[in-house]
């Protein structure tokens with residue numbers, strides 16, 4: 001079985017992904033974190049961290065921290081970019097995103 005992040009790195013359509021950002025649905029597991037770190041990816045943007053309590057996820061975060069790979073939730077990313085555009089509509093956008 002090949003995890004999605006490993007598959008994405010192995011089948012990238014550029015010569016390398018050094019300093020790139022990877023967008024994932026679920027927070028990567030420790031096996032994928034290993035490949036992400038080795039590939040030189042510097043940022044992980046995830047949509048859901050629903051398995052945050054699992055040892056695989058906790059290990060992945062420790063590995064990212066040790067390797068200097070940043071990770072952020074997509075919703076914060078969207079909210080931050082909206083904030084820079086028009087901060088007064090932030091509540092409305094949050095509503096649209098979550099529902």
Ligand SMILES: [Zn+2]
Pocket residue numbers: 003004005028029030031032033
């Ligand atoms: Zn994985």
